[in-house]
Amino acid sequence: xxxxxxxxxxxxxxxxxxxxxxxxxxxxxxxxxxxxxxxxxxxxxxxxxxxxxxxxxxxxxxxxxxxxxxxxxxxxxxxxxxxxxxxxxxxxxxxxxxxxxxxxxxxxxxxxxxxxxxxxxxxxxxxxxxxxxxxxxxxxxxxxxxxxxxxxxxxxxxxxxxxxxxxxxxxxxxxxxxxxxxxxxxxxxxxxxxxxxxxxxxxxxxxxxxxxxxxxxxxxxxxxxxxxxxxxxxxxxxxxxxxxxxxxxxxxxxxxxxxxxxxxxxxxxxxxxxxxxxxxxxxxxxxxxxxxxxxxxx
Numbered sequence: 608x609x610x611x612x613x614x615x616x617x618x619x620x621x622x623x624x625x626x627x628x629x630x631x632x633x634x635x636x637x638x639x640x641x642x643x644x645x646x647x648x649x650x651x652x653x654x655x656x657x658x659x660x661x662x663x664x665x666x667x668x669x670x671x672x673x674x675x676x677x678x679x680x681x682x683x684x685x686x687x688x689x690x691x692x693x694x695x696x697x698x699x700x701x702x703x704x705x706x707x708x709x710x711x712x713x714x715x716x717x718x719x720x721x722x723x724x725x726x727x728x729x730x731x732x733x734x735x736x737x738x739x740x741x742x743x744x745x746x747x748x749x750x751x752x753x754x755x756x757x758x759x760x761x762x763x764x765x766x767x768x769x770x771x772x773x774x775x776x777x778x779x780x781x782x783x784x785x786x787x788x789x790x791x792x793x794x795x796x797x798x799x800x801x802x803x804x805x806x807x808x809x810x811x812x813x814x815x816x817x818x819x820x821x822x823x824x825x826x827x828x829x830x831x832x833x834x835x836x837x838x839x840x841x842x843x844x845x846x847x848x849x850x851x852x853x854x855x856x857x858x859x860x861x862x863x864x865x866x867x868x869x870x871x872x873x874x875x876x877x878x879x880x881x882x883x884x885x886x887x888x889x890x891x892x893x894x895x896x897x898x899x900x901x902x903x904x905x
Contacts, residue, residue, distance in 0.1 A: 622881040633847075637860030639905045641666040642896045643694055648888050653678075663893050664900075667692025669727060669866045672718045678857025679721060694720065694864065698729025698766065704739050707732065711743050715758070719750050723758040725817060725864065726750075727787050731767035740767035741781065748783050759817045761787040764828070770796050771807045778814050785816040789868070790848055791823025797827050800844040812851045818865045820849070820895045829869060831876045832886040834894060847904070853903045865899055867892035 615735055622678035636738070646653070646668065660668055668686060672695045673679055686693045695718040695891040699711035718726045731740035744767070751796060760768055768774040768786070771793050780782055788811070794800055801808060822833045822845050830838040854861040868890045869875070875884045 613758050626655075634857040634905055635860030637862070638857045640903050641692060641862060641864045642899055643667045643692070643864060643866045644896075645693065645866055645868050646670050646768070647868070648875075652682050653685045656877040657691055659889075661689040661691055663896075664873055665691065665896060667694060667724070667864075667869075670693040670712055670723075671695075672697045679717075683721060688888040690723070693721070693723050694725050694727065694866075695723045696727045696729070699731075701742070702732065704732075704735060707735075708739075708742055708746070712746050714745055715750050719754045719756050722754075723756065725759060727817060727866075728758060729763055729766050730759045730760045733769040735766070735767065737776070737780075741777070744777070744781055744784060748781075757785065757816060759785050759787040760810075761819065762789050762792055764792045764796060768824065771801065771804050771811065775807045775810050778810060784814065785821055786811065786814050787817040788812075788815040788852065788871075789819035789821060790845060791819075791821040791828045794823035794825060794841070794844075795828040800825065800841060808848065812848060813855065815852045818849060818852060818863070819868045820845075820865050820899065821868045821870070827876075829874045829876075832891060834891070849903075853856045857903075863903075867895040867897065867899075 609746065642665055643666040644656075644667070646656045649656050657668065668682075668691055670682060673682070682693060697711075697714040697718050699707040699714065701707040701710055710746055715726060726747075728743075730747070731743045747758040747760070752755070761766045762774055768777065769792065776784070790801070797804065821828070822830045822841050824838065824841045825861065830841055832838070833842050853863060869888055871888050872882060872884055875886065875888055877884050
């Protein structure tokens, strides 16, 4: 391919992505898009993180539940100071199931006590039995019923919902299960953009209540930069899934939360030896936030 042909073709692809971001569907009263910021990879404290998130236009933050009471109080204090919504993320870490379930139960209970707008769960382990993973999900449903706080379970590698087909099985057997869709993990697990699992995705998408907006591809959970034209196919695939979710929320007049969640190294590809990231994580997440607002804003 000549340099001129390359420039022309890449410009056309980039233009198509921008044009795609301008599409909108009618929204019923009550619909609102809330885009959350992650402090994963942020080089600074909670005060600086919340200040920067507010300055760059986020509606709230989604952060991992800290161990200490002081850190938990700091999250609430700094978010309130900056007018940001607070959501929490938690998951058990121990490989032993009984210890894992105890960790998970304690963490979800503690998270609910802080009254976040939702709790996002890294639930169970991919090597646990169905019944073991179900015990984690069942406990979270009990907490949600008691507190009124939505609890979502993320489609995440290494966890109960690590793959599309296993998630479908959980959905069919646990009617109350609600998902955080991070399809980037499934692209990696299934080594595809899921074109051969459309029937399963048609079961999954109506159960999604929260989105993690990262772009995966057939060989990994994160492209190096979604603004690069060579990733247009992967970007379009993810927006196609998100379109279906957002359309449902807009029609039903319900608020939708989205986390812009491109990660730091080693999610972010790096140069050899120096381990310098190939792109700027924060600017990519701001770009994703802006794409969501442009395409799906109320």
